[in-house]
Amino acid sequence: MKNKKILIGVLCAAIAEIFYGFSYLFTKNITNSVSPLTLLSWRFIIAFIILNICVLLHIIKVNFKNKSIISLISVAIFQPVLYIIGETFGIKLTSASESGTILACIPIVTLLFSALLLKEPPTKLQVIGVGITAIGIITIVVVKGIEATFNPIGYTMLMLAVVSYSLYSVFAQKAEEFTSAEKTYAMMAFGTVVFTIIGLTENVISGTLKDFIFLPFTNGEFLIAALFLGIGGSVITFFLCNIAIASIGTNRAASFVGISTIVSVIAGVIILNEEFSIVQICGTALVIGGVYLANIMIESKKEEIENYQEKKVENG
Template identity: 50%
Template sequence: MEKKSLILGCSAALGSEALYGLSYIFTKTATNDATPLALLGWRFLVAFLVMSALILTKVIHVNFSGKKLMPVLLISLFDPVLYFIGETFGISHTSASESGVFLACIPVAALIASTVMLHKRPSRQQVIGILITLIGVLITVLASNATTSLSIIGYLFLLLAVCSYALYTVFVEKAVDFTGIEATYMMLIAGALVFVTLALTEAKLNHSLTSLITLPMTDTAFLTAVLYQAIGSSVLALFLSNYAIAKVGVNRAASFIGISTVVSIIAGVLFLGEHFGGYQIIGAVIIITGVYLANMIIKI
């Protein structure tokens, strides 16, 4: 693997996780007055419209002609559709610490999926780095909130999220005929179709359809969150994630996932005034150490 590809891929993975980490503060403020499904529906609708506009104005290009769509359809099924269903309902049925612990296992699940399905054995250094990152995330999460819900359905949804994300990383690496932009656009189409439908169904059942439709125009915090998550966390972060996996593979890209935890903690302290204790500092240092160990073979 060329040094340039490694540097670009790792930079993309780092940027993607930083964008995901920052989305925490927007989600926190937006869901005070709106349901998670409302946020997801608007997020993917706006992301789809923004990327469609970029394609129509020829700022970016996609070309699906002559290509078998099954690989990108599988990518879109696992992420965003199944992943966000699992994450959203899993978090709603469990405590913050439990959901954090489950989602922290994503790098390990991705490593296992890559080994089994792609026959790419990770190096000993990558395994050690990812496990150290996992330990750091667990310390950080459990230090902030160690309550338990004992919700079996919540655990099953979180397990769905973990497995879906791991399979997404595998199929991104398999989809060699598609660019990162093409994969991202298909993911946004799937996300818009599924989550707009779910948000409308929820609003209809709760007799709040008008409220859902006018929400971005009546709630500035919700509009800000939608714009950031649509453009930052969906269009840009998804593209960077797809690009990173294509450039450096699942195992190396997965080692960066813990960075989003560090960024979300720092963002919470700086923008929401949240407490940042000693255990969180230790956890953050361990996460960064794990990421470094998993990638330190790069010689710049």
């Protein structure tokens, strides 16, 4: 039973990062012609509509009665609200090498917050694995060319993204009374409210409110991007992330972050005909090796005793 739960968590974490990788590609393509805030608004509007359809059709169940909503608010504020704001503006204000390098610190910072707030210090293998993964991500990103913008606001926004993602992981694990579906629902609701208000404000100021409202119906490329990001990059991805954190814990789930970088690079090679050098192949190998090391199960003495006692009870 325990092994099945771990397998589910690992698969969910890996698949979620694959969706994240493709999300970067869709975002990169469409924001060349459309405001990032407009895209975010429609992304979460679509996500929230789809999620409510799933609830109405009883595909998923949510029940917030007699539960402490405060812990759920903490999850939703850090992800998607603060994380996406930090990531979007951080990437826009800095170079690809800078943003990629700073965001590569997410697993490391997550381990730190997990130890401080959850009192779950990482194992030596998790530390080594996450470190190797970070080196792999930086290798893949930096090989495209090192550029320095020296933009303090951009760096601050990227650090906001790093800290927000890490705290989301911690608070998602702490919110044990909520199911993964309930956490995802709250995240989509907060994202919809915040980014729709921001998107509407931006378009009212620029005098493009009518264009904003009808954009999905007049721009096929935008509609495809918004649908993928809303359904795949938001509903499915966040749902899988919440399952992964609940199943394998914050530390191990964070180690999969580098997979999204690999996917985005490979997608760029296949779809955009970008180069894939030997150095990037080595970086990819480091990421995969780091994820593997961080997820090797070595039972502690306490776990061995608990498992022995469980087996003893089962055998009478």
